Amino acid sequence: MALLEVKNLQVRVDDREILHGLSLTVNEGEVHAIMGPNGSGKSTLSHVIAGKPGYEVTGGEILFKGEDLLGMAPDERAAKGVFLAFQYPVEIPGVATMNFLRTALNAQRKARGESEFSTPDFLKKVRDVAKSLNIPQDMLKRGVNVGFSGGEKKRNEVLQMALFEPSLCILDEMDSGLDIDALRIAADGVNALRSKDRAMVVITHYQRLLNYIVPDVVHVMSKGRVVKSGGKDLALELEASGYAQFEDAA
Amino acid sequence: MNVALAKTETGRAVSETFAMARSRLPGAGKVADARRKAFESYERAGLPTRRIEDWKYTDLRVLMREVLPLAAVPDQSALAKAVDAVKAAAVENACRLVLVDGTFAPKLSDLGGLDKGLRVQSLRETLDAGADLPAAATDDVMVSLNAAMATDGVIVSVDDGVALTKPVQIVHVATASSASVFTRSRVQVGKGARVTLVESFAAVSGAKSYQVNDAVIVSIGDEADVAHIRLMDDATDAVNISSGLVTVGAKSKVNFLGLTSGGRVSRYQGFITLAGEGSDLSVNGVNLLKESQHGDTTLVVDHAVPNCTSREVFRAVVDDRAHSVFQGKIIVRPDAQKTDGKMMTRALLLSDDAEADNKPELEIFADDVTCGHGAAIGALDESLLFYLRARGLSEKEAQALLIQAFVGEAIESIADDGLRDAVVAIAERWLAARG
Ligand SMILES: Nc1ncnc2c1ncn2[C@@H]1O[C@H](COP(=O)(O)OP(=O)(O)OP(=O)(O)O)[C@@H](O)[C@H]1O
Ligand SMILES: [Mg+2]
Numbered sequence: 306m307a308l309l310e311v312k313n314l315q316v317r318v319d320d321r322e323i324l325h326g327l328s329l330t331v332n333e334g335e336v337h338a339i340m341g342p343n344g345s346g347k348s349t350l351s352h353v354i355a356g357k358p359g360y361e362v363t364g365g366e367i368l369f370k371g372e373d374l375l376g377m378a379p380d381e382r383a384a385k386g387v388f389l390a391f392q393y394p395v396e397i398p399g400v401a402t403m404n405f406l407r408t409a410l411n412a413q414r415k416a417r418g419e420s421e422f423s424t425p426d427f428l429k430k431v432r433d434v435a436k437s438l439n440i441p442q443d444m445l446k447r448g449v450n451v452g453f454s455g456g457e458k459k460r461n462e463v464l465q466m467a468l469f470e471p472s473l474c475i476l477d478e479m480d481s482g483l484d485i486d487a488l489r490i491a492a493d494g495v496n497a498l499r500s501k502d503r504a505m506v507v508i509t510h511y512q513r514l515l516n517y518i519v520p521d522v523v524h525v526m527s528k529g530r531v532v533k534s535g536g537k538d539l540a541l542e543l544e545a546s547g548y549a550q551f552e553d554a555a
Numbered sequence: 556m557n558v559a560l561a562k563t564e565t566g567r568a569v570s571e572t573f574a575m576a577r578s579r580l581p582g583a584g585k586v587a588d589a590r591r592k593a594f595e596s597y598e599r600a601g602l603p604t605r606r607i608e609d610w611k612y613t614d615l616r617v618l619m620r621e622v623l624p625l626a627a628v629p630d631q632s633a634l635a636k637a638v639d640a641v642k643a644a645a646v647e648n649a650c651r652l653v654l655v656d657g658t659f660a661p662k663l664s665d666l667g668g669l670d671k672g673l674r675v676q677s678l679r680e681t682l683d684a685g686a687d688l689p690a691a692a693t694d695d696v697m698v699s700l701n702a703a704m705a706t707d708g709v710i711v712s713v714d715d716g717v718a719l720t721k722p723v724q725i726v727h728v729a730t731a732s733s734a735s736v737f738t739r740s741r742v743q744v745g746k747g748a749r750v751t752l753v754e755s756f757a758a759v760s761g762a763k764s765y766q767v768n769d770a771v772i773v774s775i776g777d778e779a780d781v782a783h784i785r786l787m788d789d790a791t792d793a794v795n796i797s798s799g800l801v802t803v804g805a806k807s808k809v810n811f812l813g814l815t816s817g818g819r820v821s822r823y824q825g826f827i828t829l830a831g832e833g834s835d836l837s838v839n840g841v842n843l844l845k846e847s848q849h850g851d852t853t854l855v856v857d858h859a860v861p862n863c864t865s866r867e868v869f870r871a872v873v874d875d876r877a878h879s880v881f882q883g884k885i886i887v888r889p890d891a892q893k894t895d896g897k898m899m900t901r902a903l904l905l906s907d908d909a910e911a912d913n914k915p916e917l918e919i920f921a922d923d924v925t926c927g928h929g930a931a932i933g934a935l936d937e938s939l940l941f942y943l944r945a946r947g948l949s950e951k952e953a954q955a956l957l958i959q960a961f962v963g964e965a966i967e968s969i970a971d972d973g974l975r976d977a978v979v980a981i982a983e984r985w986l987a988a989r990g
Binding site for chain 2: 355356357358359378379380382383384389391394395397398399400404405408409410412413416448465469
């Protein structure tokens with residue numbers, strides 16, 4: 306079943322059109338990779354799916370589990386199972402990581418009509434996930450992402466993903482800033498979440514990530530559109546020949 | 556409005572108020588003379604207007620208009636009503652000294668089992684016994700009016716070397732409506748003493764449109780360690796004009812936090828003089844204002860001697876049509892070499908109609924000093940809000956988390972966990988009450 310359907314999406318920022326009629330369908334259980342040159346609109350697409358303000362959708366639609374996503378507030382989308390691991394996670398000084406995680410998790414559960422986690426259950430869950438991602442406990446004692454290295458911030462995104470158990474995971478350049486070991490650990494964390502009713506959209510510049518998280522479909526984005534889609538071999542092809550051939554197509 | 560006319564009107568009203576109050580004001584002879592002089596100096600100026608530089612943003616002639624008649628001495632039913640308000644305002648394990656409508660209420664206070672070396676009397680008691688009014692070294696007109704009209708207060712002293720085991724909490728409870736309350740207290744902290752002083756202002760439900768004018772004169776000896784917390788949560792249609800006059804001796808450590816969340820019109824003015832070398836002063840303030848509240852925090856830190864450090868952190872959260880004012884002045888006297896004084900103030904505007912004014916001033920007369928100030932006024936960071944909302948927090952929840960973090964920078968200066976939690980709880984209640 307289609308989990309995410311992006312149909313002919315047109316998006317403007319400050320009167321400049323950035324996505325020019327982009328279409329993409331992701332089914333439950335699938336992993337899609339999106340590759341494409343800098344500035345082709347990958348992060349813009351992920352932001353619009355997550356509901357970031359400042360983007361004007363001038364045409365097209367986004368359906369999530371058949372529902373109109375664009376009419377929902379960002380927190381509603383999160384509660385319904387949309388998760389974006391940010392390319393640039395922000396630092397939030399003064400907001401303790403644990404407090405943030407618990408508030409977020411319980412807000413999502415409450416919105417779905419589920420009971421809130423008790424403190425011991427919550428703590429156990431966070432500890433287990435943190436351990437599997439090699440995230441030291443004292444990192445969780447700091448403010449959200451405060452003083453985290455680039456790689457630590459990315460791991461913290463994967464931690465949240467594992468904790469919230471969303472049905473759609475969008476990973477925007479999860480691999481940038483990760484060293485080789487961290488990349489493997491984070492990718493293992495992501496793979497552990499692969500399941501038949503969860504889908505993933507992995508945005509990356511590097512084929513290497515796709516050796517760890519093997520996609521079912523690879524899309525090439527250029528100038529605000531998906532210009533080619535194929536199997537996992539398309540990523541290898543791109544690695545060898547670059548994007549030049551698609552720039553014209555766009 | 557005709558300003559000249561307004562002045563005569565308020566002038567006449569207040570002189571009547573004073574004349575009517577006189578028979579009730581404790582203190583004869585020299586105290587009565589001092590009150591009359593103080594009243595005359597108030598009467599010459601009247602309520603401060605914006606034309607007086609120190610009151611530029613808080614024009615009391617516009618905001619307060621007149622001084623209301625004195626509140627009646629609380630009767631049994633007023634005292635009974637006050638009990639719940641005292642309980643609600645109480646910090647854990649404190650020795651409470653309660654003033655109801657400007658009158659000391661011994662029955663509501665914890666006078667039994669005081670720490671050894673802690674002495675407590677009411678102002679009225681000391682004046683009746685022939686003592687002077689606690690003197691305040693300022694010519695501020697509202698402090699003069701306070702000297703003229705103060706009906707009661709508490710006189711607290713802590714002996715040299717005494718470390719109090721419990722905080723001393725002065726609780727002001729208003730039960731009267733459309734009346735004014737004047738209190739004046741003194742706190743003396745002996746050499747090497749350790750004291751936590753809490754001042755709370757609260758109202759019983761139903762107390763409306765009252766006016767509070769409080770002055771506290773604090774003298775801190777050498778090598779003392781003082782935490783001083785002031786929580787002003789008066790009724791949202793009340794006026795609260797309070798003054799703190801603090802003198803700090805040598806090698807002492809003083810940590811002050813003021814939180815203003817109540818009052819339609821309020822001003823807290825703290826005049827703090829570092830009078831002994833080698834002391835560390837930390838002064839923190841938080842204004843939480845909404846609807847049409849006007850809250851003014853004005854702090855003057857006077858480095859009179861060398862080698863002291865002062866740190867001021869002020870945070871204002873301003874919602875709806877509220878107006879927050881912060882005035883911070885650091886004075887470094889010619890002798891006060893090696894002074895290290897800093898002031899950081901930030902205001903968070905939660906609505907387009909919210910307003911914050913900020914006036915930092917440095918008056919430096921010594922050459923070998925490190926002094927500075929920084930200020931910022933802005934809205935909540937959109938990218939942080941979005942991050943939180945993308946994780947499932949509603950707009951209000953996301954704002955609340957960021958606002959808590961924002962005021963936390965001032966509140967975290969409180970060393971005592973229980974007290975810090977109590978202050979955080981007030982901020983949380985304020986946030987929860989936002990629509
Ligand atoms: N807020 C904005 N204001 C103006 N232009 C923007 C804004 N956000 C994105 N753009 C522009 O939209 C285009 C697409 O940006 P986007 O960040 O989506 O690219 P990307 O594919 O994620 O690139 P990268 O691979 O470098 O992360 C770029 O030209 C960018 O400058
Ligand atoms: Mg990007």
